Amino acid sequence: MREDEDKFMNPxxxxxxxxxxxxxxxxDALGLLDEFEAAHYARSFHAxxxxxxxxxxxxxxxxxxxxxxxxxxxxxADLRSKVMGSVREAMDEEARELKPIATIGAKSVRAAVRxxxxxxxxxxxxxxxxxxRAERVVSVWRAVSVGLAASLVAAVVWAMALDTNVQxxxxxxxxxxxxxxxxxxxxxxxxxxxxxxxxxxxxxSLPGVDPKAGVGGQLFHLPEDGGKxxxxxxxxxxxxxxxxxxxxxxxxYDLGSFVTGSGVTGCWLASAALDGxxxxxxxxVDRNGVPVMKxxxx
Amino acid sequence: xxxxxxxxxxxxxxxxxxxxxxxxxxxxxxFGALVFKASRQVLNSRAEAEDASQEIFVRxxxxxxxxDPRRARLVTWVMLIARRHLIDRLRRKVARPEVLGLETExxxxxxxxxxxxxxxxxxxxxxxxxxxxxELPALQREVIERTYLKGFTLRExxxxxxxxxGTVKSALSRGLARLRERMGDAExxxx
Numbered sequence: 001m002r003e004d005e006d007k008f009m010n011p012x013x014x015x016x017x018x019x020x021x022x023x024x025x026x027x028d029a030l031g032l033l034d035e036f037e038a039a040h041y042a043r044s045f046h047a048x049x050x051x052x053x054x055x056x057x058x059x060x061x062x063x064x065x066x067x068x069x070x071x072x073x074x075x076x077a078d079l080r081s082k083v084m085g086s087v088r089e090a091m092d093e094e095a096r097e098l099k100p101i102a103t104i105g106a107k108s109v110r111a112a113v114r115x116x117x118x119x120x121x122x123x124x125x126x127x128x129x130x131x132x133r134a135e136r137v138v139s140v141w142r143a144v145s146v147g148l149a150a151s152l153v154a155a156v157v158w159a160m161a162l163d164t165n166v167q168x169x170x171x172x173x174x175x176x177x178x179x180x181x182x183x184x185x186x187x188x189x190x191x192x193x194x195x196x197x198x199x200x201x202x203x204x205s206l207p208g209v210d211p212k213a214g215v216g217g218q219l220f221h222l223p224e225d226g227g228k229x230x231x232x233x234x235x236x237x238x239x240x241x242x243x244x245x246x247x248x249x250x251x252x253y254d255l256g257s258f259v260t261g262s263g264v265t266g267c268w269l270a271s272a273a274l275d276g277x278x279x280x281x282x283x284x285v286d287r288n289g290v291p292v293m294k295x296x297x298x
Numbered sequence: 299x300x301x302x303x304x305x306x307x308x309x310x311x312x313x314x315x316x317x318x319x320x321x322x323x324x325x326x327x328x329f330g331a332l333v334f335k336a337s338r339q340v341l342n343s344r345a346e347a348e349d350a351s352q353e354i355f356v357r358x359x360x361x362x363x364x365x366d367p368r369r370a371r372l373v374t375w376v377m378l379i380a381r382r383h384l385i386d387r388l389r390r391k392v393a394r395p396e397v398l399g400l401e402t403e404x405x406x407x408x409x410x411x412x413x414x415x416x417x418x419x420x421x422x423x424x425x426x427x428x429x430x431x432x433e434l435p436a437l438q439r440e441v442i443e444r445t446y447l448k449g450f451t452l453r454e455x456x457x458x459x460x461x462x463x464g465t466v467k468s469a470l471s472r473g474l475a476r477l478r479e480r481m482g483d484a485e486x487x488x489x
Contacts, residue, residue: 023471027452029374031381032470034451045369057371064377065332068427068478069446071347075334079348080326086352087322087359247312280312281363289368 016044018052022059029060030069046288192232192266200224204282206293208235217293219244219282221274229255229269233284236260236292242284244269250277307372308365315362322359329376330355336380339427340388340447350387354380388449430477438473441466446474 016024021044027033028041045053063069195201201222208215217233231244237260244255258267284293313321333354337347358379365375431439440459444450452470456463 024467026474027467027471029370029378030446030474031378031385032445032452034453037452042369053368057374060374061371063474063478064371064374066478068430069339069474070332070335071338072426073335073338073344075331075351076344076348079334079351080323080330082348083326083330083352083355084319084323086356088319090356090359091317247308249309249313252308280309280316289366291366294363 015047016041018048021045021048021052021056025056025059026063029063046290191230191268195220195222195230198222198225202279204279204295206231206233206282206284206295209291209294213292215292217284219246219295221279223274227271227273229271230266231258231269231284232264232266233260233293234264236265238262241287242292245283245285246272246279247281247283248274248277248279250275308367311362311365311372311375314359317359322355325358325376326355329373332373332377333380336377337384340384340449350384353387354383357383385449427477434473434476435469437461437465437469438476441469442473442477445470 021041024033024037024041028038033041045056048056198220201220201224204219204221206217206219213235215233215235217231220230220232222228222230229244229246236242240260241257242260243257246253246255253270253272255269255272258265258269279295282295283291285291310321310324314325330351334347334351337350337354338344341347341350358376361379365372369375370378431442434442437459441455444455444458445452450458452463452466455461456466459466461469
């Protein structure tokens with residue numbers, strides 16, 4: 001590195017100091033940092049004290065709306081309808097592309113939401129899985145459902161199968177360590193069994209943000225049991241502290257934090273009465289507020 | 299204990315992500331003019347700026363679930379997505395320069411490095427900015443024109459100008475700050 005590559009050339013493995021953060025904040029807001037620099041900046045931002053973060057948020061908002069950097073022309077009146085038309089067209093296009101998958105998912109979710117008994121659901125899902133899973137995955141399912149129908153692993157596999165995210169199910173099925181750990185985990189197993197078999201419970205899939213990290217989980221909601229939430233996750237580092245946020249059409253909820261054990265972690269969270277509001281998104285974030293698991297759109 | 303926040307921006311973007319048209323309309327209401335003005339600043343015509351604005355709102359819908367209110371205000375996020383889209387668009391134009399017809403003869407193509415034919419940035423959309431950029435020290439002026447108005451990365455500009463990356467970053471940061479200060483002074487003077 002040349003000598004005159006000054007303070008901006010802070011090595012990427014070191015966090016930026018406050019002054020450097022402030023100086024780079026306007027470049028970040030204008031999209032002028034490259035991929036590596038932006039990631040470095042983001043890491044430093046998350047590690048900064050809350051007061052500095054707030055200062056940067058204010059500064060960036062001012063830069064983003066700075067009249068000095070914007071044209072002095074108003075948009076035409078018909079731009080709104082053009083924008084709405086373009087977004088609608090993009091949505092339609094995506095819906096056409098996703099239709100086969102969405103149809104399968106929608107049926108599964110509807111079946112899951114208000115089933116009367118666990119056995120009905122097991123049977124229904126077993127049948128649908130037989131149709132739609134790849135041969136290898138189905139054979140695993142058969143072995144589990146026939147041989148271990150009442151076991152915890154079967155129940156978990158069944159619960160996972162209710163979700164629309166097929167990849168998530170397959171990952172758990174393939175994750176022998178997680179399955180074995182779950183089966184032998186004396187803390188998690190009894191509670192999880194009761195959660196899975198609870199009347200009217202909802203299940204939300206939480207795939208890892210990084211698909212290669214082998215992280216995933218499920219959030220269970222028991223509206224008929226005081227609105228309690230229970231999280232099950234695997235693949236996160238041991239002794240990590242994480243927080244769960246849920247956003248519904250009626251507002252957002254901090255469901256509290258949990259600390260991971262080794263292997264699979266299961267933990268009760270706070271209760272919330274959603275009162276019929278739709279759940280829009282769920283996030284699990286680490287101590288720096290960086291999401292590690294995030295629900296796909298619900 | 300459950301904490302219920304009043305995180306309206308997060309809720310709005312989650313509604314946008316789920317395809318709620320009223321939320322997208324609200325997003326346009328709040329940021330449509332800003333997005334258009336940012337587009338018009340760097341693109342050659344109103345028609346191009348309108349096209350870009352439509353594409354930006356599609357991009358906002360597609361990326362809405364990534365918005366994190368702890369990281370930035372919503373306006374910052376919206377304008378960041380807009381800027382990234384505009385930079386992509388400017389880079390595509392550089393990669394595939396338009397064939398100049400009679401109507402566009404005065405909008406000369408840009409050659410990276412500026413060796414023979416410099417692009418005339420669409421400054422007619424903001425003559426005040428144009429004048430203020432011309433008043434900046436040479437390096438700051440060059441860096442702002444190449445990054446902000448033409449979409450080159452800082453590394454590319456560093457190579458084009460044969461200047462250290464840190465110096466280029468510093469020039470950009472200082473130049474932008476100076477522009478904002480001067481614009482503020484001018485507005486105060488007019489008032």
